Amino acid sequence: MSEPTPVRVMVVDDHPMWREGVARDLTEAGHLVVATSGEGRQAVRIAAAVRPDVVVLDLQLPDVSGVEVIRRLVTALPEVRVLMLSASGEQQSVLDAVKAGATGYLLKSASPAEFLDAVGRTAQGEPVFTPGLAGLVLGEYRRLASQPGPAGGREAAPRLTERETEVLRLVAKGMSYKQIAQRLGLSHRTVQNHVQNTLGKLQLHNRVELTRYAIEQGLGD
Amino acid sequence: MVIAMPSEPGSLQVPLWRALAVFRFASLAYVGILVLRNAAGYAHPIAALPVLLLMLGWTVLAAYAYARPAWRGWPLLLADLLAALGVLLVTPFVVGHAAMTGGGPTLGVAWVGGPVVAWAISGGRRRGTVAALLLAGADLVVRGGFNQSWLNGATLMLLAALAVGHVARLAVTAEERLQRAVELEAATRERERLARGIHDSVLQVLALVQRRGAHLDGEAGELARLAGEQEAALRSLITTRPADDGGNCALDLRTVLARYTAPTVSIAAPATPVWLPDRLAREVGAAVGAALDNVARHAGGQAWVLVEEEPDAVTVSVRDEGPGIPPGRLAEAADQGRLGVAQSIQARLAELGGSARIHSTPGEGTEVELIVPRPPG
Numbered sequence: 014m015s016e017p018t019p020v021r022v023m024v025v026d027d028h029p030m031w032r033e034g035v036a037r038d039l040t041e042a043g044h045l046v047v048a049t050s051g052e053g054r055q056a057v058r059i060a061a062a063v064r065p066d067v068v069v070l071d072l073q074l075p076d077v078s079g080v081e082v083i084r085r086l087v088t089a090l091p092e093v094r095v096l097m098l099s100a101s102g103e104q105q106s107v108l109d110a111v112k113a114g115a116t117g118y119l120l121k122s123a124s125p126a127e128f129l130d131a132v133g134r135t136a137q138g139e140p141v142f143t144p145g146l147a148g149l150v151l152g153e154y155r156r157l158a159s160q161p162g163p164a165g166g167r168e169a170a171p172r173l174t175e176r177e178t179e180v181l182r183l184v185a186k187g188m189s190y191k192q193i194a195q196r197l198g199l200s201h202r203t204v205q206n207h208v209q210n211t212l213g214k215l216q217l218h219n220r221v222e223l224t225r226y227a228i229e230q231g232l233g234d
Numbered sequence: 235m236v237i238a239m240p241s242e243p244g245s246l247q248v249p250l251w252r253a254l255a256v257f258r259f260a261s262l263a264y265v266g267i268l269v270l271r272n273a274a275g276y277a278h279p280i281a282a283l284p285v286l287l288l289m290l291g292w293t294v295l296a297a298y299a300y301a302r303p304a305w306r307g308w309p310l311l312l313a314d315l316l317a318a319l320g321v322l323l324v325t326p327f328v329v330g331h332a333a334m335t336g337g338g339p340t341l342g343v344a345w346v347g348g349p350v351v352a353w354a355i356s357g358g359r360r361r362g363t364v365a366a367l368l369l370a371g372a373d374l375v376v377r378g379g380f381n382q383s384w385l386n387g388a389t390l391m392l393l394a395a396l397a398v399g400h401v402a403r404l405a406v407t408a409e410e411r412l413q414r415a416v417e418l419e420a421a422t423r424e425r426e427r428l429a430r431g432i433h434d435s436v437l438q439v440l441a442l443v444q445r446r447g448a449h450l451d452g453e454a455g456e457l458a459r460l461a462g463e464q465e466a467a468l469r470s471l472i473t474t475r476p477a478d479d480g481g482n483c484a485l486d487l488r489t490v491l492a493r494y495t496a497p498t499v500s501i502a503a504p505a506t507p508v509w510l511p512d513r514l515a516r517e518v519g520a521a522v523g524a525a526l527d528n529v530a531r532h533a534g535g536q537a538w539v540l541v542e543e544e545p546d547a548v549t550v551s552v553r554d555e556g557p558g559i560p561p562g563r564l565a566e567a568a569d570q571g572r573l574g575v576a577q578s579i580q581a582r583l584a585e586l587g588g589s590a591r592i593h594s595t596p597g598e599g600t601e602v603e604l605i606v607p608r609p610p611g
Contacts, residue, residue: 028438034446073434100437101430102469104505121441122465122497124448143537144502152504153545174316186553186601187538 019055020136023048023065025056025082026098027075031121035069041128057085058148067136070115072099072106080109087114091096112219117141140208147185150211151178157218158162169208171214179211180207238368246412248400250355251306255297257351258295260291261344268339277330277442285324294318306356311349315365318346322372327566334376338382346373350391354399354611360549389611440465462497470495485515487541487548494526494539503541507547511609517586518550518606523578525602528575532556533599547588548606559592579604 022044026032029051036046048058048065054073060068068086072079083095096117097110107118117135120127120143131141142150157170173181176197183193190204220221269286271277296314299305315356321342326334328341340346346369354362371390377384440461447458470492486507495501510518522539529537533556542549559576576592583590588606 028435029444030441034442073431100434100441100469101472103472108448108505120469121438121549122444122469125445144403144501148502148540148542149505151502151542152506155382156504156506159545182540182542185538185540186551187500187536187555188553189423 018042018133018136020132021047021064022049022064022132023056023060023063023068025050025068025074027051027073028071029141031071038125038129039132044132046218051075053079053082056082056094057089060086060093061089065093067094067096067132069132070095070097071121072097072110073101078106079084080106080113083110083113083115091113093133096131096141102145104145104149104221107146108153111146111150111212112153112215114216118143118146120145139205140207140212142208144185144186144187147181150215151185153215154178154211171218173211175213177207177211178203181211184208235360245408247355247402250402250405251300252350254300254348254355254433256549258293258296258345258348261347264288264341265278265289265341265345268343269341272338273523275330275333276328277333278328281324281328285321285328289317289321289345291343293345293348300352311356312466314349314352315368318342318369319372322346322369322376325376335378336383337381340373340376340387341461343391347391347394349475350395351398354395355402357399357402359396359399362399363392366391366395430472433468437465437469440468466495469586470501470521483512484509485512487518487550490515490519491522491539491541491550494523498530499526499537499539501539501541504543508541508543510548510606514586514606515596517582518548518604521582521604522550522552522588524575524582526577529540529554529556529600531610546606547608550605550606551601551603553601555597558596558598558600559594 022039022048024035024039026030026035026049031048032051039046048059051074053076056068056070056074056090070079070082070086074082079099081098085099086093086095094117095110095115096119097107097115098119098120098121099107102120111118116138117131117140119131119141123131134141147220154171154173158172160170175187179197180193183196184190188196188203190208193199194201194204266286269282273282276282277424292314296310296317316497322340329338334340350362350365350369353365366388369391370384373384374380410452427500444458444462444465447454447461449455450458487499487510488503488508489500491503526537526539528551529535533554535555538551538553539555540549542551576590580590580592583606584602586606588604590605591603592600593603594600
């Protein structure tokens with residue numbers, strides 16, 4: 014499943030048994046666990062020092078929200094990839110985490126094999142979507158499209174192309190990239206790009222919104 | 235957690251106190267007009283001027299003092315009552331005894347009702363009645379005996395005391411209820427917050443047991459499998475908690491479908507509620523349930539449910555990767571008069587004004603797509 018190329022991983026989870034279990038799985042699979050942490054703020058500081066390729070992050074942390082940690086991680090280390098894990102799969106926070114810059118999402122109930130596969134794919138820059146996440150992202154695009162634009166600045170809501178919608182729907186229906194490529198007569202790489210674009214547009218829109226908000230509130234530099 | 239409080243206690247009575255201030259000024263204006271009209275017939279017309287000035291002074295002072303919650307105590311209430319009594323008692327001297335016994339108005343007229351209302355707001359009907367009786371007694375003394383004007387004035391003051399006292403009590407009760415509701419809401423939120431944390435750690439442990447035990451045989455493996463099932467059940471319970479539909483008799487389709495969550499069933503939906511009229515949501519839920527049953531019976535393995543919201547319709551698809559339905563099989567069942575699951579789902583949807591499409595490729599699985607039009611609004 015996962016490729017032999019070792020990935021430098023940092024594990025952030027407040028549950029010690031999880032942290033150890035995940036770290037052990039990663040080490041056994043030949044990856045390098047460069048750091049572990051049980052707190053959000055500490056994790057951001059450590060990540061800045063050890064510069065991992067992938068941060069495996071639990072969304073539920075004791076000090077700061079997982080979404081906030083992702084925002085800080087992505088700001089401090091634009092190259093880092095975040096694979097979030099969530100025990101509850103609480104929908105709004107999963108969506109917020111993706112908008113903040115996470116590129117992968119797994120439920121904690123995923124099997125170790127699925128997890129290792131996800132880490133490998135995240136390291137290669139491939140978005141790791143569960144069907145549930147694809148459903149959330151589809152819903153978010155529809156919500157943005159149906160919302161009246163902000164009063165002053167006419168910031169167009171991001172839209173999916175027909176192809177992107179088609180691909181995302183198939184992901185939400187549980188099809189693998191390979192199956193989707195077959196069904197639509199596309200290459201695996203193209204399917205992956207479409208999925209990546211759906212995330213990219215959402216994240217960009219989110220950044221623009223945050224900046225606009227900051228300027229409106231007089232916090233902009 | 236910060237929750238909007240109905241500001242400090244007694245805030246619901248603030249409008250009553252303001253109304254009282256307005257009443258005092260309005261009744262004082264009336265006093266002024268009467269004095270101007272009748273002064274010619276007074277025993278000592280000049281003496282009316284200082285009395286009027288004192289009344290004006292007290293009216294301004296009272297308006298200022300009653301606006302401060304901390305000052306609305308006995309000293310102010312007694313001073314207020316004494317001011318009104320004073321005005322009543324000097325009346326015969328200014329107006330003349332003859333005019334009073336003849337049923338003429340006192341100098342205070344309705345202005346002396348101010349303290350009655352103040353007592354009623356601060357202490358309810360009973361306290362207001364006490365003030366009204368004290369003033370009526372003084373009025374009786376001033377008039378030197380019973381007459382029609384006295385009866386009028388006394389009755390009006392008593393009625394004012396009862397009415398205002400009642401409203402003031404209502405305001406207090408309403409405020410207490412509001413306060414209790416706010417406290418209850420705060421407690422509920424706090425409990426929900428704690429529950430989220432607890433649920434999360436329970437989920438963690440269940441997922442951990444499932445993960446660690448998945449490759450074990452025998453009882454341990456069985457425990458892991460059970461933990462996995464409970465994990466899915468608990469997760470579906472807490473991720474889609476019922477949202478408020480604002481009393482539209484609508485159901486969030488996500489909540490309706492959440493009960494089908496299982497290790498073998500993935501449900502993808504928007505993060506926001508998908509409202510459908512109550513009956514429609516239940517019917518769609520039943521159709522999805524039938525489709526999932528069918529998957530469990532014939533296809534086995536995993537099923538994926540996707541809920542999509544369009545402006546005018548809701549689409550729910552159920553996909554499996556089972557053996558699929560051989561071509562012609564559906565038509566064959568219909569010809570034989572058997573109503574297969576597919577047809578029953580299609581009939582159900584048609585009745586709702588929607589449609590059901592079934593795609594199946596042998597060897598690749600089946601996909602059922604339910605489309606329900608959404609009523610406008």
